[in-house]
Amino acid sequence: MSARIDELRAGLDDVRGRITRACREAGREADEVTLVVVTKFFPASDVRLLADLGVTDVGENRHQEAEAKAHECADLDVRWHFIGGLQSNKAAAVAAYADVVESVDRAKLVAPLARGAAGRPVQVLLQVSLDLPGADHRSGVPVEGVPALAARVGEHEELELAGLMAVAPLGEDPGAAFARLAEVRRDFLAEHPRAGVLSAGMSNDLEHAVAHGATHVRVGSAILGPRPVIL
Numbered sequence: 001m002s003a004r005i006d007e008l009r010a011g012l013d014d015v016r017g018r019i020t021r022a023c024r025e026a027g028r029e030a031d032e033v034t035l036v037v038v039t040k041f042f043p044a045s046d047v048r049l050l051a052d053l054g055v056t057d058v059g060e061n062r063h064q065e066a067e068a069k070a071h072e073c074a075d076l077d078v079r080w081h082f083i084g085g086l087q088s089n090k091a092a093a094v095a096a097y098a099d100v101v102e103s104v105d106r107a108k109l110v111a112p113l114a115r116g117a118a119g120r121p122v123q124v125l126l127q128v129s130l131d132l133p134g135a136d137h138r139s140g141v142p143v144e145g146v147p148a149l150a151a152r153v154g155e156h157e158e159l160e161l162a163g164l165m166a167v168a169p170l171g172e173d174p175g176a177a178f179a180r181l182a183e184v185r186r187d188f189l190a191e192h193p194r195a196g197v198l199s200a201g202m203s204n205d206l207e208h209a210v211a212h213g214a215t216h217v218r219v220g221s222a223i224l225g226p227r228p229v230i231l
């Protein structure tokens with residue numbers, strides 16, 4: 001049986017290779033894309049091993065689990081990305097440990113995030129909905145709501161508007177969805193030229209995301225293995 005660190009190293013090597021190849025095919029440099037390893041459902045000990053293997057950014061989607069892990073790993077030099085659905089009554093607590101909050105999708109979250117930022121700027125990404133009209137709505141601000149939400153974030157000096165985040169809708173070709181995202185981003189960058197982060201792409205679709213300009217990919221199961229099934 002191989003040790004956990006060997007499993008993680010193999011997963012990381014594989015995903016880093018995929019990112020490098022996707023960048024080459026897109027005519028981009030591999031260092032333009034940051035790998036955020038999504039550690040949800042996996043223990044703090046895995047975060048520690050990943051940091052030993054050179055991982056600089058980790059992602060979590062549930063507040064209590066994320067808070068506990070960030071606390072346990074406070075000695076590590078990793079950036080914590082909050083990528084999950086946010087409740088406004090938890091937003092201040094999330095901003096206290098998260099370096100980047102990727103899932104900001106409504107104005108109600110903005111003031112509590114600023115209040116929780118605890119003396120250092122927290123980076124904010126606006127999560128954009130890529131749902132086609134009539135589709136089941138997943139999370140994210142509708143495209144037409146992006147300018148107003150960006151303006152709200154800009155009112156708070158505790159928050160740094162860093163860019164956009166999206167998840168490809170279920171049942172749609174991710175290439176088509178990320179092509180729409182690239183257009184949304186073009187308009188957004190014209191107004192916010194310094195907010196250049198584009199977080200898109202997961203284990204199954206990172207190549208499509210890199211082809212459409214992602215600067216950050218969020219990859220979990222391709223590195224850590226399948227998540228435990230919650231019954």
Ligand SMILES: *Cc1c(COP(=O)(O)O)cnc(C)c1O
Binds near residue numbers: 040061202218219
């Ligand atoms: C879980 C999750 C990921 C990682 O998904 P994998 O398919 O395991 O790579 C990425 N982004 C978000 C928002 C997630 O919740």
